[in-house]
Amino acid sequence: MKIAILGTRGIPNNYGGFEQCAEFLALGLVKKGYEVIVYNSHNHPYQESNWNGVELVHCYDPEFKLGTAGQFIYDLNCIRDLKSRDVDVVLQLGYTSSSIWGWLLPKNVVVTTNMDGLEWKRTKYSSKVRKFLLWAERLGVKYSDHLISDSVGIQDYLKDKYGKESTFIPYGAYVSDTPDSKVLDEYKITEYEYDLLIARLEPENSIEVILDGVSQAKTGRPFLVIGKHETKYGEYLKLKYSSDESIRFVGGIYDITKLNSIRYYSNIYFHGHTVGGTNPSLLEAMASNSLICANLNPFNQYILGKDAVYFSNSEEVSKVLTSIFKQDLFCKEMILNNTNKIHNVYNWDIIVQQYADHLQSIKGIITR
Template identity: 45%
Template sequence: MKQIQVKKSMKIVIVGTRGIPDLYRGFEKGAQYIALGLAERGHEVTVYNSHNHSYQRADWCGIKLIHVYDPEYKLGALGNFIYDYNCFKDLKNRKCDLVIQFGASSSFWSWLMPENTLLISNISSTEWKRSRHGIIRSRFLRLAEKFAVRYSDSLVSDSTIVNYYLNKRYQKRAKYIAQGVDVVFTNANEELLTIEDVKPFEYNLYIGSLEEDGVAEVILDGVVASGMENIFLVIGNYSSKFGSYLSEKYQPFAHIKFLGSVYEADRLDNLRYFSNLYFHGSGHDGSVHLLLEAMASNCLITAYDNDANRSILTSDSFYFQDLEAVAQQLISVEAKMNHHVQRIDRNMAKLRETYNWSNVVDQYVAHFDELIAGRNF
């Protein structure tokens, strides 16, 4: 892409991810597009990568990559803690203008920050509240969140719910910068539906968390209560205790199919595009990217009814909070391509005008310029 001119080049380091280029995780995908956008605007960008990341070169699209030892594959959550330490240990002796920290878990090591460097923490979810974490890890993540709030020069979030939470709990406002989506899907291919043995617009779809603190069970209870036997596809990791419970609970209902995790972008986009009704969860788990990708794939969306989802979808979605609403929508919503094209088109317009990476990166740059101008060192 053509390089965008900037007033002054900044040295920017990104920590808190497993690395780029991202292969399948939404969290890293956001970091990747922000890093790309910053590099395209002439800034010097460095990203820390796990030593066993599949991409082993020291440079990617003009972004410097530093691989450090990551023992997660041996130690699990403890390995994440050590990996974050290794990143900050290396970072300590490097000169940079600012550090972007994705997530709060690495904030324990913020005391290793280089001198005269700004720390910006991107917090997209209240991770410590999620049921998948045990008591010890939950307390650790809660403490890490406090460290991030205390030691960051600025907090950034793509969630209005998280912004409200941070302001209420810590009396500290976060800068709201939405996520973006990279491309609007145009490569429709019905042949990819043969893998799941479904027909275009004759099935409904949920992609997201299958954890106890999510809304998957409410949705699937609504599917059963509706009495409708259209195929309902569920995409998400169900290897956890609660995920296994869900797959067993709905096993008697042959039209509910658990596909597990799906990482192939083309397959996912086509499953979204050809679905009749797409269900989106609460957004508490940092899943905004899933909502934007659904909008980009021409989905007719029904979303859990909260302020975060309404702030993006406005009136261009159906909403639910209980199984009765889910059941009613499955019964009453007619074929999307015949009756709901305007809703879909208006959501597409939002992506072009607001939720695109070019606009998102411009907001980050403007925010960084303000922080640099106002620093006291």
């Protein structure tokens, strides 16, 4: 079977969650004997046409010139190229900028789409953009032969709103190898004497709520904010917290080994995501021996259950920072439980097999 993966900026991952998913998924499927094509932006740092057995097709991506609008052109270019290739299944990771071109997808291939989170609920978008995203979601459902949900919550939503069944396949992670404490020297931090968050700096990720809590707590411990901050909102955050020396904006870090070590040696890892399904960064935190303090919402609770502490406001963040420590006995139990979930439920080997089973079951079944 030959599979084309659309919807990411490409692999190896140099951007975010869907790229990480595409990387592990493509490698895993190739090892199982599938032929896999992954579409990459033309300006991706990796410019070769093959990566560990995965065929890479670079398409022109004007996002660097046009911003978000460039993503729509990039997706169009990928679909236009796809029409000239002989593939059995198209796997779309997300639909935001590709679903408007769904009518151009080849008619003789099976299209299955990972519907991601509820993009139209993201508060960073204006009401007009949110209406567009809801429309794009409808198109994503319309032009797909099959749907994938990365959480039970998304699966229920698609059933209730569109009357569509979907296959539940979460994201995956691997339990981290032995961490490297030397990484900490680069950031002038000490084992278990710092806290952090890793996220895109966007309002719906509770960044401001968490940092307000950090400022209130006055623990004296460094607090690392890992994520690209050269944005309008990032500049706002840096200005707002400029007087708090404990808050350090260190930018994006895309080296997974380095990230895992930073997570491993942290005291508390804050996960503020409020929208979406099984978030990749949350699984990676669980796999990295992190003590997790998460935003209180059904998506996070489904994954973490009782194996985390939760917050809903900055006062609760402050209380966690001053009263809970990774070395506490009950915290060690939560960390161990989350590690076991990665081994037994969210392991990438298991997830790849679930995708392989899904692809085999839908091959040749076109319903649109």
